Amino acid sequence: MKLIKWLFALLVLALVVAVVVAWTMPADVAWRYIAPKAGPISLVGVRGTVWDGHADGISVFGRDLGELDWRIDKAPLLSRRVVADLRIKGADIDGSGVLERTGSGRIEARDVRFRVPAALFAPALDIPSLSLLGAVTGTFSKATFADGRVSDAAGTARWTEAGVSGSAEARFSDILADFASRPDGSIAGTLADDGRGDLAVEGRFSVSPAGFDAEAFLSARNDDVRVSEALRYIGQPQADGSSHLVIRGELFKLF
Incomplete structure (x- = not known):
């Protein structure tokens, strides 16, 4: 009987020690175990705890995004859910949102906000x-990711201080995008300018695990010379002076 009591006491002690270690585990120690399974994601300068930590740098496919801060709620773990509040802050990149992983492996993103340089999309445009x-x-x-599909997603984006430099110089009005998920698991949206500048834009795009597909018609308002010159380098010239831009590619080009 005493042996059973001692074994039970040791089991309770081991459980307490395990809880304490998990509760206070340094983030850098945890990252050593996670890193081999993180794929294209890399962290440097990791500190803090598993629950409330910071990384001096986060990169994806070798592209530096900036610093990362995270906070993980402990209570949802009791129902096999991981809920993390994330913030990425770089010199020209800013993003934040809540990620939740359910017990079934489904991932939900909520209240996501982002700001990235327009130059990030240059490899996809290939100009x-x-x-x-x-x-x-x-x-x-909100957006839900499961089995390689996206559902329940809807959002907006805005290209501000839009323009191009290089072989031609031009500034445009803001370009707007609205997007939402489709039944097949892809995301589709529309493109348009805000109507206040000298570049008229009308287009559509779609994004899926297989890649992205976009098409837009661009034209100069008010016979703007700079915009007309810039359109010479974008897409296929049309008889009416507009340009037809078609883009197809793989997502990795953005990295």
């Missing part, structure tokens, strides 16, 4: 003679 100016900001309230 080496022009550099993209300005920044793209956006939000979406």
